[in-house]
Amino acid sequence: MDALMSVVTWINDQLWGYLLIFLLCGTGIFFTFKLRFVQVRLFTKSIKYALGGKKSGPAGSDGMSSFQSLTTAVAAQVGTGNLAGAATAIAAGGPGAIFWMWITAFFGMGTVFAEAVLAQVYKEEVNGQVRGGPAYYLSKGVGSKALGGFFAVTIILALGFIGNMVQANSIGAAFDTAFGIPPLAVGIVTAIIAGMIFSGGVKAIAAFTSKVVPVMAVLYIIGSVYIMATNAGAILEGLKMIFIGAFDPAAATGGVLGATVKEAVRYGVARGLFSNEAGMGSTPHAHAVAKVTHPGQQGAVAMFGVFFDTFIILTLTALVILTVPIDGTLTGIALTQTAFSASMGPFGEVFIAVALFFFAFSTIVGWYFFGEANVRFLFRSDKAVKVYSLIVMVFIVLGCTLKVELVWQLADMFNGLMVLPNLIGLLILAKVVSKYLKDFEVDFLEKGESKLAQQPVPAEVKES
Template sequence: MEMVASVVEVVNKFLWDYALLILLLGTGIFYSFRLKFIQVRKFGAGMKKMFGGFSLHGKSSENGLSSFQALATAIAAQVGTGNIAGAATAIASGGPGAIFWMWVSAFFGMATIYAEAVMAQHTRVKENGAIVGGPVYYIKYIFKGKFGKFLAGFFSVAIILALGFMGNMVQSNSIGSSFSTAFGVDPLVVGVIIALIAAVIFIGGINRIARVTEKVVPLMALVYIVGCLIILFMNLEGTGRAFQDIFVAAFNPSAVLGGAAGVTVQKAMRFGVARGLFSNEAGMGSTPHAHATADVKHPGDQGIIAMVGVFIDTFVILTLTALVILSTGALASGETAAALAQVAFDSAFGSFGKVFIAICMLFFAFTTIIGWYYFGEVNVRHLLGNKAVKIYAFLVVICVLVGSVLKVDLVWNMSDMFNGLMVIPNLIAILASVKIVARLSKEYEKQM
């Protein structure tokens, strides 16, 4: 086990310190210029489409889910523990400057996720009466023959392990530990309840998942945003200082933290991009599974809506978490992950801070569990057929249950590793799809 842990650590260091920094930012920058910064030009149109299609009771059709249901399912996966624990970890490890690099990666990531959503829509298919799509479909569409099958198979295995199994253990553990801290409830009891509710939702397939996410996602976002804004208004002076620290520490960490902290610009970038990806999932290849199911007139419609998902995740929810932590001075506590966020909220809300974080963590992590389950399910069905889906669902329920009480660092690190590995085949295909994405975008803009 020690040898495995050492190998995983080496792979993670290579992926997150070097390879993915270049690949993720490079792809986002490339698509931003190739599509003439579509994330800026069509941002307003994306917001209009999102609010125009907003409904808590959307209806799916034989051509897929409503556009808002697909976005809600994507955001359910994006807005998870990464927005609370991930933001706190990035700040604790990479300093306030890590948030700046999260913003940079998210800005360029909006162009990447546009391309992912467009390709997912363009290559989606109808199987067993349901609309499905995602990286495995556009990988094999772009690369014919054995190479395409290998890349698609590699992606499928990576996403099933990273999100379906290990990732969902991470999410349930966050719920269990936060409820234990806030209410003194045994994490096992919490795990059993979460696992049972998840099982009921899993059985209903994508339509039931969409009906849950379209109702829960707007509610959870509203509750969290209001709670954060209250704290920021209570600490206006600290909020201004927090913005200053973010920008200064992005390029000169020692000016904010002091040289003894050992935080460098490269370290701030590493944790900013890594935690940013874990949060908004742009370029990872996960959310295209949801965007492929949307019933829209043109792939570009869902592409511009997908950009809004990244904006909400990073520039709204994750940023609010960071500002609360920095404005309250919680960083001085020495805590990390969810515990750091709890210190920040405790300083403003008193003992209610732990309760508030526990409730938000429940919403965020649980919706991520059901979103990630679906992404894994698409790939299990593609690899092994329909009969394997029930076995997969059972194993995910067990992972949710076990994850609530068992935090093993190796599992967490392996989740990070497979998260990183699934990016590579996805972005190889996305980069190879540039002519198709550009053609569809030009066609879409003419229609608009």
């Protein structure tokens, strides 16, 4: 076991130390310039389509509304990383790490636009169910079933099984600390509730995320704003620490954290990527099933998901932490709990425990759905989906009861491995994304028509 742990840790050091940071950021910068700063030019459209778009009827085998797809994607994006990720980045890289999280998210909005467009273009019907994602555009667009298969296996392991185990572990630990409820009991109840949603298919998943995610987000925003209001005098100082700390961490904290610029960049970028998931290949599964008129519409919606995850939820967490005295010995969720308890008292721990449950549980539902799309890709069978859902439920129970560092390391490793084929597909199909963006802006938005919006994929796009 120790030998396996050493191997997995070494792989993660190589993947997340520099390789994936370079590749993910590089891809984001590439698409930002390739698509002519699409995240700026279409930002107002992004908000319009995300929050005020037309409904497309109830979710079913033919997909879900654009808003439901967004909430399913956000359910996966806004997880424990938003509560613990910001704290970890600040503790390891100083307040300036938040600045680099913002930079990462800005470029990531370009990447996620490309992911969502390709997911829409190459989606397909599998056993009467519309599904899509990297495995599908790698297989149909790039023409590599091997890359598609590799991606499908790694995301099922990374998110469906091991990732959901990690999310469940956070729920079990939070409820044990706040309420003294045994983790096994929490795990069983969580698995049963999750199983009921899983069995309802895309209709139940869409109904859950579209109702729970907005409420979850609003309550967390209200709680965070309350903390900042009680410490209003420290907000400007907190923002100052972020901007100064991005280039001079020692000056921002008076040397308390001992972080360097290199650490501020590394932890800010790494935690930012892990939080918003742009380029990782996860959220395209939700955007693929959106019932929209043009793929460009869902590309714009996907950008709002990254914006909301990082610039709103994660930033609020960071500002809450920075408005209270920083204890250099705390990190992760413990630092976040301390920050909330400083203003809310004992209720702060309860607030974070409840928030963590909804954040983590919604992520479990989102990640299950992403894994299910890839089970269908691999096996083309409803029976395989049922077996998959049962295995996920078992992992949820195990996750609540076990505290194994190896599980966390394995989750990071498979998360890293699934990124590689996705980025290959994105770069190879960049011309397709450009064609659809041009068609969306010139024909769809200006003329009210489209040459490329129809399915299946037009021949001129295939040939590109």
